Amino acid sequence: MKRQTYIYTITFIAALGGFLFGFDTAVISGANPFIQKYFKLDELALGWAVSSVIVGCIIGAFSAGFVSDLFGRKKVLLITAVLFTFSAVGTALATNFTFFVLARILGGIGVGAASALSPTYIAEISPADRRGRLVSINQLTIVIGILVVYFTNLLFAESFGDDSWRYMLGSEAIPALLFFGLLFLIPESPRWLFKNHQEAKAREVLRKLEGESHITEEISEIEESLKGEQEKVAFADLFKGGMAKITVIGIILAMLQQLVGINAIIYYAPTIFESAGAGLESALRQTVAIGGTNLLFTFVAINLVDRWGRKPLLLAGSVGMTLSLSFLSFSFLSDGGAGSGVLFSILGYIASFAATHAAVMWVVVSEIFPNKYRGSAMSVALFMHWSSTYLVTQTFPWMLANKGGAFSFGIFAVIAALSLVFVWFFVPETKGKSLEQIEKELQIS
Structure with a gap:
């Protein structure tokens, strides 16, 4: 197998964790109206049905780096595939709300772990000149997972009526089992192997x-970066010396990607469109437009991230999101969301997010942490990422029902504007540099 073909093959296999990430997070959007009816849920309970998966994500994201530092990236990815499978079957068969939530949390552990490990693994096996593109493939598979699930949700809703939510949720077992099987074909991360004295x-x-x-040259740089690696990395070490600034940058960037409200739309798109006057079937069809836009503009990110650089894309995305969310808020304020402004504003927001922050955040966060700290630091950053996701997904149904779309999306617009300021002043450019070069330039001690 040619070297380039080999690299792309193992990248796509690892990125199936991203596909399941996207599938799992979006599948609930189509199931929401049906589970709300089946389990007789109010807005806060519906928020818990959706956001319970984030509790699992927090556990998975926080523990994945530490566990993978001990046992290897590949082994922990295999565990995530098992968790995805059990969650899919469990939620599909649930007959009471408690069991449903527990199965969602189990799947969330898989989502959180995959969200940390898939981009980390890809970054560690990628040549420097193609790392941005290759890590962005993980984001591509996330949005493919979202688009696929929007189509299947619509298909199941039209075919099975009130029981369609079981088919929606259970269908995830198919890609989860495929992911499990294909993982046996990829190697362990070479940087992890060096770190754990498996040099051959x-x-x-x-x-x-x-x-x-x-x-x-590559081995020399890796060995240099891993000097002193025998010392165990403690949590407090992430906030000492030059590492402290990098940890904080990674944490805030990971939080902002969620606090701009992306999963309010991904998880609750049909609910948003219904609040704007659309029927359920029409609302589900409009989510397909969201998925298509998400996919299309992810290709923009993949094509530009290694040409334009990370920082210019993040800045452009912050501007686009701020304008789109402001217009969306105004659409709800002026006509209650009844016009076409809601759909077009959401599509503009999705385009801005998908082409920039969606992919580039994962690239930057996987690059800026040095080899010695990467697994642990990624876990902390992703813990805060998923904590922010929980905050958004738990509170959004209540905000939309009680404060309205103008207020809800206005808050997200303000946060998008703040992300512009943060990126401008604090996020470093990492384009075209090896992970070891980045570590030296950031002067992490």
Whole structure:
């Protein structure tokens, strides 16, 4: 197998964790009206039905890095595939709300772990000049998962009526089992192997990834970055010296990606459109437009992230999101959301997010943490990422019902504007640099 083909093959297999991430997070949007009716839920209980998965995500994201530092990226990805499968079957068969929530939390652990490990693994096996593109493939598979589930939700709703939610949720078992099987075909991360004194295996993996002409230089840089690695990394070490600033940047960037409200739309798109006067079937069809826009503009991110750089894309995305969310808020304020402004504003917001923050956040966060701290630091950043997601998904149904769309999306517009300021002053550019070069330039001690 040619080297480039090999790299892309293992990248796409690892990125199936992103597909399941997208599938799992979006599948609930179509099921919401049916589970609300079946379990007789009010707005706060519906918020818990949706956001309970985020509790699992927080657990998974926080623990994945530490566990994968001990046992390897590949082994923990295999565990996530098992969790996705059990969750899909459990939610589909649930007959009481408690069991349903517990199954959702189980799947959330898989989502949280995959959200941390898939981009980390891809970053660690990628050549520097293509890392942005390759890590962005993880985001591509996330939005493909979202688009696929929007189509299947519509299909199941039209075919099975009130019982369609069981088919929606259970269908996730198919890609989860595929992910589990394909993971046996990928190697362990060479940087993890070096870190855990398996140099012969690491050299063999790097030979396939980098080729003979670059392997000596790559190994030298990895070994240099891992000096002193025998010392155990404690949680407090992430907030000491030069590492503290990088940890905080990673945390805030990961939080902002969710606090701008993306999952309010991904999780509750049919509910938003119904609040604007659309019928359920029409609302489900409009979610397909969201999924299509999300996919289309993810290709924009993949094509530009290694050409324009990380920071320019993040800045452009913050501007686009701020304008789109402001117009969306105004649409609810002026006509209650009854006009076409809601759909067009949401599509503009999705386009701005998908082409920039959606993919680029994962790229930057996977790059700025040094080898020694990457697993642990990613876990902390993703813990805060999913905590922010929980805050949005738990409170949004109540905000929409009690405060209205103008207030809800106005809040997100303000946060998008703040993200512009943060990126401008604090986020470093990492385009075209090896992970070890980035570590040196950031002067992390």
